[in-house]
Amino acid sequence: MTRMLALIALVFSAAMARAEVDIQQVESPGGFKAWLVEEPQIPFVALELSFKGGASLDAPGKRGAINLMTALLEDGSGDMDAQTFTEATESLAASFDYDVGDDTLTISARVLSENRDEAIALLRQSIIEPRFDADAIERVRAQIISGIRSDQRDPDAIASATWDKMVFGDHPYGSNSDGTVESVSALSRDDLIAAHSATLAKDRVYIAAAGDITAEELSSLMDTLLSDLPDTGAPLPQDVDVKTEGGITVVPFDTPQSVAIFGHEGIARDDPDFFPAYVMNVVLGGGGFEARLMNEVREKRGLTYGVYSYLATKDHANLYVGRVASANDRIAEATQVIGDVWADVAQNGVTQDELDRAKTYLTGGYPLRFDGNGRIAGILVGMQLEGLEPEYVNTRNAMIEAVTLDDVKRVASEILKPEALHFVVVGQPDGLETTVGN
Template sequence: MIRFTLALVMGLATSVTALAAWAEVAIEEVTSPSGITAWLVEDHTIPFTALEIRFRGGTSLDAPDSRGAIYLMTGLLEEGAGEMDAREFARAREALAASYQFDSNDDDVSISARFLSENRPEAVELLRAAITAPRFDEDAVERVRGQVLSGLASDAKDPDDIAGKGWSAQIYGDHPYGTPGKGTLESVEALSRDDIVAAHEAVFARDRVYVGAVGDITPQELGAIVDELLADLPETGAPMPGPAELHVEGGTTVIPFQTPQSVALFGQPGIERDDPDFFAAMIAMHILGGSGESRLMQEVRVKRGLTYGVYSYLAPKDLAAVMVGRVASANDRIGAAIGVIGDEWARMAEEGVTQEELDAAKTYLTGAYPLRFKGNARIAGILVGMQMQGLPIDYIATRNDKVDAVTLEDVNRVAAELFRPEDLQFTVVGAPEGLDADTN
């Protein structure tokens, strides 16, 4: 019955928040008694709270000889904690109708929690155990290791995954971004329990934590919960890696793989999120490859029928900013698709955009923005993302004004500076016709 109630409440939370969130996202900054900052959107209409916690650094904090340790450690956080083994932990979570999700990527380890107000104390205590006292039992380690290894074996047969690893290795070199955060078959096989414990110590520290909460909770209650969960963590964790030095050569690299359709990832250095020209760059990239009406879709798919889909976007990561895109096409057509993408990249730099394109992009970007605020959990994630990006607390209210303020002159100036076809790097996985294994 409790589980049904949670599902019903979560559905209502999504519906109610989706209707009201855009107009009434009132964010309050909360400082816990121990000095940890959190952002809160109070909503007492439904007895339900979504909590998002992220630790900066992510899989980039792996020791060089223990790649994949943080990813494996993250997968073990629900596999027993404190006095409970994996089964006991699962039973306790189900009895509380609480939901916990643990994830990791290059830049952060994230914890997403959802719980009913009536079960809040017990749900928070269970989450505290997972964060501060994971067991890392041998049977759990081997079970989750097997799952990771199975996933890595599957990835090795996935052209998209192969292309992503190849492109990252070429662009980022020996920086942590240049090697897979999940590790390799060899590195994951070699991980010991000590490596997993060290990974936990590297990530979970107060100097890199960000918190967002939405729902039926007051500032005082949130402050107490934050301290219960995080106050006992060590002040510092592993040193953060330095910025990635981008290795930019341009051209096309082919990774042979037997498949009827080739996949290509492409990109070049991008623009930082805090750059004053970021919104102009965002609009230019949207016009080039950000929607079904983009130039790339029109030129590559609609006019020439070379692909079912092509896109590009800005990717300002913590330690490097790039512009990235993807296209897939038959082996005998991928070369033509790459040629058209290169031409459009150059045209963006040389000609910029038209006023009509700018107006359409602004309408799309400002109209689509409110749709992101669908559900308490989504909003909690946005609150944390804003903090990690250094955005002001009123950003939600002012973001569309910043988009609307971009002029045609702004976009075309930035496009001329930012888009550099000579730096555009393609990594192709497949058996493309007319492309050599390395055509740099």
């Protein structure tokens, strides 16, 4: 199966490189909508389902229920226990993956054309008729609790948890979607059933497919797969108005190297200035070894092995954040340099050479994302979730190329906020202490 999938990915990516991506919009009699990239030469279909809301839909006091529920979808359904379901999946050479994040619950399926009907029936069973057997619940619960306890000893996880609580407070984003030891330990089977109906519903599903399937076949498949879901799920959470104060929050932790998260408010994906901001970030911290932060913090001063920044566009909040790790006796200098670079780009923008290299980086790598059915289906769903139109895949590079030096300078001065740049540092940093609290 692995060798065949590799060949399929190679053939498909070669086909995609020869022509523009042709996205069909499909609607089923039952009202489900999907995007499809059809490739009949390859006997393989990738299907992607994303349910908006994700772990943010946990009921009050039930943190971790949706995460636990999602992990159990492949642990038995219908008249099959976990082992029987796994054996049936393997016998069809199918692959199902269930994952949940802050904003989406995603189900990915990879099936052979010859087994498509049987594989989709099995997938439907896992989505519509999960068993939530007592032994499976306890086994998966124990795995999740073990992971939570491990995170309590992980500086990176501690930094993330501290940052999220500081920025998001009581919003679902402000706590770990895995839950706590106490909240996960208290979850009942009824809680998982409630989490299932709250999350997997018709009114929030986004669908994409790529490979050997026609629009008519996909239309029928969607109704077969999803018609028995509840019509509506739980209400989505409120938006968060992100506010930070410039300064440092130190979390003492016994480790030779400090870990830091830094950032402030960001920019929405649908903002007209998103592309200039996106290109600007490649120059600042998102362009690998070519980025300013890497050059100043690593190459010139040897303060870290890696530092980066990115635009974090969530459904209910927008941030501009980054990460760095450095020895305890050097992290203070690293944070100072990061702040200086942040302020310099905010005030002066970037150079024409930096802009040109950023455009080449972004446009040259884009076609490589379409390197197989699965990645294409994932991209199509992601585009729908972001409110993009199908033609985006064929116009995106032109929008990158249209960004000017003046655009970047103007946007950098607006979205980079050195006075609001806050660092959460976990470790034993020499010369650093908490200077402001949020």
